[in-house]
Every structure is written in C-alpha cells, then in structure tokens.
Amino acid sequence: MERMTSPFSEYMEWAKTRSAARFNLASSGVEAFPLAELGARIEDLEISGPSDYGYAPLQERLARKAGVDPDRVLHATGTSMANLLVLAAAASAGDEVLVEEPTYSLLVDAARWLRLDVRRFPRRAEEGFRLDPRAVEKALSPRTKLVVLTNLHNPSGAFIPAEDLRAVGALARSASARVLVDEVYLEALAVLGRRATSAAQLGPEFVVTSSLTKAYGLSGLRCGWAVADPDLVRRMWRLNDLFGVIPAHPAERLSVLALERLDRPAERARRVLEVNASAANAFLAGRRDLHCPKVDGGMIAFPRLARGDVDVLCERLRGRYETTVVPGRFFGAPSHFRLSLGSAPATFAAGIENIGRALDEVVPERAVR
Numbered sequence: 001m002e003r004m005t006s007p008f009s010e011y012m013e014w015a016k017t018r019s020a021a022r023f024n025l026a027s028s029g030v031e032a033f034p035l036a037e038l039g040a041r042i043e044d045l046e047i048s049g050p051s052d053y054g055y056a057p058l059q060e061r062l063a064r065k066a067g068v069d070p071d072r073v074l075h076a077t078g079t080s081m082a083n084l085l086v087l088a089a090a091a092s093a094g095d096e097v098l099v100e101e102p103t104y105s106l107l108v109d110a111a112r113w114l115r116l117d118v119r120r121f122p123r124r125a126e127e128g129f130r131l132d133p134r135a136v137e138k139a140l141s142p143r144t145k146l147v148v149l150t151n152l153h154n155p156s157g158a159f160i161p162a163e164d165l166r167a168v169g170a171l172a173r174s175a176s177a178r179v180l181v182d183e184v185y186l187e188a189l190a191v192l193g194r195r196a197t198s199a200a201q202l203g204p205e206f207v208v209t210s211s212l213t214k215a216y217g218l219s220g221l222r223c224g225w226a227v228a229d230p231d232l233v234r235r236m237w238r239l240n241d242l243f244g245v246i247p248a249h250p251a252e253r254l255s256v257l258a259l260e261r262l263d264r265p266a267e268r269a270r271r272v273l274e275v276n277a278s279a280a281n282a283f284l285a286g287r288r289d290l291h292c293p294k295v296d297g298g299m300i301a302f303p304r305l306a307r308g309d310v311d312v313l314c315e316r317l318r319g320r321y322e323t324t325v326v327p328g329r330f331f332g333a334p335s336h337f338r339l340s341l342g343s344a345p346a347t348f349a350a351g352i353e354n355i356g357r358a359l360d361e362v363v364p365e366r367a368v369r
C-alpha cells in the first residue's frame with residue numbers, strides 16, 4: 001500500500017488563497033448566478049425541515065433530472081462530498097482504486113486519506129486525453145474495487161463517448177468492481193444543448209457524481225448528488241451521518257427551486273460558454289507556443305506550453321496582468337495550464353489577451369518549435 005503522506009489538498013489551498021484575481025481564468029465554474037434572478041421569496045425558505053435521509057422534494061427533483069428512481073439518489077454537499085462518500089462506501093482501506101492521470105487531484109487526495117491503494121492509468125496528452133479502455137484493462141487487477149473517471153475530463157475537458165464508458169464498465173464488471181464517473185463538467189454539455197448521456201444510464205456498475213456548482217454558477221448552494229444502486233446509496237447515507245448528518249435546510253429548499261428553474265442559469269451559462277469558446281479557439285489557433293485541441297463544448301481547456309516554464313508564466317500573469325490560470329502541476333502535468341471558460345465574456349477576452357502578452361514576454365520566439 002502507498003505510504004500515507006499529507007492528507008491536505010495542495011490544489012484546494014491554492015484555489016482558495018491564490019487564484020482570486022481581476023481576470024480569474026482559474027475558477028472552475030461559470031460565474032455566480034445571483035439569488036435575485038432565481039426569483040426566490042422568503043416564504044420559499046424555512047430553517048429546519050424533514051431532511052433525515054434526504055429531503056423528499058429534492059430527492060424527487062434530482063431523481064427526475066438523472067432519470068432514475070429516488071432510492072438511487074444521494075443528495076450531498078457538492079460533488080466533493082458525493083465523491084468522498086462513493087470512495088468510502090465502495091472501497092475499504094487497502095482496496096485498490098484505479099484513478100485516471102491526470103485528474104482532479106481531490107479525488108486522489110480523498111482516496112489516499114481513506115487509505116485506499118491508489119493506482120493510476122494514463123490519459124495521454126498526445127491522444128487529446130481521450131479515455132483508452134485498454135489502459136484501464138492493463139491496470140485492472142482482482143483487487144480493484146473502483147475505477148475513477150471524470151467526464152468531461154478535468155483538466156482537459158475531453159469527452160468520453162458512451163461506447164468507451166461501456167467498455168470500461170464491462171471490464172469493471174468482470175472484476176466485480178464499480179466505475180465512478182464524476183460528471184460535474186458534463187452538465188456544461190447539457191447547458192450547451194449537446195447530447196450528454198450520463199453513465200448512470202449505462203448499467204449498475206456505474207456510480208455517477210455531479211452538482212449544480214460548475215455549469216450553472218450555483219456553487220454556494222452546494223447541491224451535489226450521487227446516483228448509484230440502492231444498496232450503495234444506503235451505505236452512503238449512513239456514512240454521511242459521520243460527516244454533516246443533514247444539510248442546511250434553506251440550501252435544500254433553494255436547491256429545489258433552482259432545479260425547477262434551471263433554465264435560467266442554464267441560459268445565461270450557454271451564452272457565456274458559447275462566446276468564450278469562440279474567443280478561446282481563435283486565441284489558441286493563433287499561438288504557436290501553445291498546443292491544445294479545439295474547445296468543443298464544455299468549459300475548460302488544458303493548453304501545453306511548447307517551451308518554457310508554466311510557473312514562470314503564471315507568476316508573470318498574476319504579478320503584471322492580474323490574471324490567473326491553474327498551473328498544470330496541480331494535475332501532475334507541469335507543462336500545461338488549465339483555462340476556465342466560465343467568466344463573463346469581457347473578463348475572459350481581457351484574460352486571454354493578457355495570457356498572450358505574458359507568453360510573448362516569458363516564452364522567447366526562437367525557443368518555440
């Protein structure tokens with residue numbers, strides 16, 4: 001088993017203390033949707049309510065959104081808590097979990113904190129970070145309890161087609177393992193009106209997590225969920241008793257309202273993401289010093305610097321241009337940086353212009369192939 005290292009998330013500390021900036025292209029979600037535009041009235045709220053193992057109106061709306069029965073849904077405090085509960089309920093200390101690399105680092109940090117035996121399989125930059133089921137097959141062992149994926153992929157935004165998910169599902173089934181698919185960014189495809197089949201529809205070996213935090217700009221509601229088989233859901237509810245016990249009831253009420261009126265934040269997000277994707281693609285196409293597949297839906301991109309040091313670029317961006325992006329080292333890919341498309345279009349346009357200026361300064365032309 002891996003040696004226990006620090007249980008703390010380096011990335012989250014950085015995100016909370018170092019990513020704020022005038023031109024913040026590091027944030028992982030669409031900018032905050034205002035409460036006033038949700039049209040909530042004080043009568044819609046109450047401080048306490050019948051939450052115990054799920055607040056029924058919220059369970060029903062989440063189940064309807066996921067296209068499953070309510071007993072397959074766990075409401076959790078963001079995708080973060082949903083992921084932790086899935087890891088804790090589907091595997092025990094010493095069990096092997098296979099996690100894609102690169103990935104959202106909290107998935108690895110949480111698994112390690114639970115003393116799971118974390119093994120990695122690659123999603124290769126040269127292949128546009130696509131999921132290769134053969135890489136999973138190679139890494140799978142009789143000790144594997146869980147395969148962990150993100151769809152859309154964080155950090156690259158790459159989409160996993162249903163046939164590749166099915167192939168990984170069949171592999172997992174043959175090893176009596178499950179597949180956790182963190183779909184928090186798949187919501188961005190839904191917002192854009194694109195077909196976005198959830199792995200929850202593909203078979204009982206799949207466990208899906210997601211939330212309203214990223215694509216809808218509703219981060220403060222902390223409305224997350226997991227969709228799994230009813231037995232695993234029951235285990236997660238019981239484990240949740242050890243953590244928050246019950247969520248803040250006003251947030252549950254507001255989450256019900258948000259799910260009823262999801263077209264409002266979705267419409268705003270669609271406009272933001274469409275405009276910013278065009279700007280990002282024009283920018284990326286014009287830079288010889290950046291390698292990045294075209295943004296095609298979604299809300300993040302993960303350019304690779306052809307030459308030079310990403311940390312130097314990030315320092316210059318922050319120090320001189322009040323602009324932040326996420327250094328790739330937080331994903332184990334230090335020659336990349338992650339760009340979020342969620343900020344207001346004027347902010348995004350200024351932010352990428354600043355990236356261009358900073359690149360011109362820190363990556364000399366003769367060094368670029």
Ligand SMILES: Cc1ncc(COP(=O)(O)O)c(C=O)c1O
Nearest residue numbers: 028078079080104154184211213
């Ligand atoms: C893949 C992934 N999962 C989960 C989270 C956390 O989501 P939430 O805010 O819903 O807890 C993030 C945040 O960046 C993420 O990128």
